[in-house]
Amino acid sequence: MLKLPASLLACLMLAAAGPAQEAGAAFDPRDYAAHVHGEVTEVYVLGTAHLAQYDDFDPAALSGLLDRLEALGPRAITIEALGPETIFLMQAYDARYEGAVGYFARAALDGVRLAGAETGLSMPEARLAVDETLAGWPDAPAAAERRRLAALFSASGDIHSALVQWLRLDAADRIAGDGVTVELAALLDRLSGSRNENVQIAVALAIRLGHERVYPADDHTASHLMGRVAEPMTAALETPEFAVIFDHPVFAEALEAADWQSADALLDYFRKLNTTEYGHLDAEGQWRVMIDRAWPEDVGRVRMAEWDTRNLRMAAHIREASADAVGGRVLSIVGSAHKPWLDAYLDMMADMRTADIMAVLD
Template sequence: MIVGLSLALGWLGVAQAQVDLSALDKDMAGPRAQVLVLGSVHLSEMAKGFQPESLELVLERLAAFKPEIITIEAISGESCDLMARHPTVYGPERISPYCGKTDEARAATGLDVPAAIAAVSKTLADWPTQPGPAARRHLAALFLAANEPTSALTQWLQLAEAERRVGNGLDDALVVRLDKLATSNSEDSQIAARLAARLGLQRVFPVDDHTGDNAAIPDAEVGAYANAIRQAWKSAEAQTQPLRQHEDELKKNGDLLALYRYINRPDVRRVQADSDFGAAMREASPGQYAQIYVAGWETRNLRMVANIRAAFREQPGARVLSIVGASHKPWFDSLLGQMQGVDIVNVETVLRPPSG
């Protein structure tokens, strides 16, 4: 009996391993979702003198893709609120780099984050085809209270200059914040919000997640953990140095279209992935700290991709643009490509250089 049960369980394991899900959607009804993953540099790290206008060719090509949904590498207001409610799990020092404060927006609107999220949902459900300036100012205030600043900026940028003023939930402090966001060097502001406003979208979707890479490393081992990762990176410097040099040259030249085409090339991303996470898997110091780093990275990507899928859950066949740090792109392409009814769009096709 024991031998027979073991054989049966073994057979089940083999049968499950052979299940191929790739053809489940071959006869699907309706259009397939088109997902474009744009690997990005972090514009906040660009050298002094960076001009957002140099992104215009990139924006033009992304606009031609006509995304209906845009996702960004930022933590949602809901997730920030969740982490803030669990300070023993996510200490303030771990939240502050990713989650801004909503004190000013709460004072202006009277809404905490959960109430503001509910108000945003209700407002968008009844959103008119041609919203007036008052409606946009009000929704911008709600997004700020919901800790969704990039969506607030998306509304702000769709207002005429004369209408970007105090009123309908926006006070002086919030207007100052929106003006500051509009000039901040970040891919969220200078690519996602500007593109969403240009296309007439009402919001962007933050999909980042730092719950999965919140590794529980004892204080006494933090130094060893960091050192193992540094050693892994150092072992691959010969591979990465030429890539960094060429990337720096493109940045200095101000050719942002060429830069984005370069950092999204599969051969570039392959070398970067191997010299970071491949090198970490090969790192052999005691404690397997570098492998813990990789596990956190993969968990983070899995949860981010789940958030992207949720963003177009109710829109089968949507055109989706996901803007994320370039290191994430191979994971996003691979994981999203396994989803039913989803096609991954070739970024090289979208970012073609100007003809002539």
């Protein structure tokens, strides 16, 4: 049998498939969607407020939202939290980030400290052990297996996935053992009572759907950029240009006091946060103002660079998670300011599309 050089074989295959894009047209990865084998992966970006800041918020009021998200049936759920690799990197360069990782990943670092000491595994070793464990994960794991996986997730720096495992245990089985110390069990119990959306929406939904984990997708590895312009940035935020956004009717309506104990009212609040109009207004008010005028020390352009970098790296993490949901649905839960940017970036992928979360909320 005649063997062709790999380069020639590739050319013949491309010729047989035909051009994906017109000759002379600018390259656009979205044009490949028509050539995807199987279903295109859909990603739904849910914008949220950071719920823990509202003292009268009752997590039970999320029932209507959770019912709709459960019906959506995502195969992967991403959250606005730092993942193991990002935490490890920021720790290695802690002086550059001026301790930011301790602020953004406090609970995760507590889990690393407690579970790492008990398992004897470093973060990279625990991360690899998680992958190996999930690759051979049984359909009906024993309680000891779930506790062990909770310990491995904790030691790797993925505390929210550890919490998924912990809360999938029967209450009587949430005890120390199999790598979970008394202190780690207490940490997971405390985290389960957090009113943060990563716990009350993402973890709760993962448990409803029978998922084994959530996917941390946040990034703060460009936060060092803001360290060098902290003083002029503080001054910029106090100028009238930034006050204007909060006077806009759409913004004012969304920010008005909501009934944080009513399922219907809270669902309506999420609808307001996720409209295209709200997203455009937020981007105009927070970000165009950073680049359409002069600011001392170019603080606006530096701030825009930090924001773009964060969103692009978040998009990359979400894209990576989508490999576990090929042809299915991905739900990405983020602060509402990120939503318009992630909708745009994720819609550029060759075999996935941003879907309309409003169709789910309505």
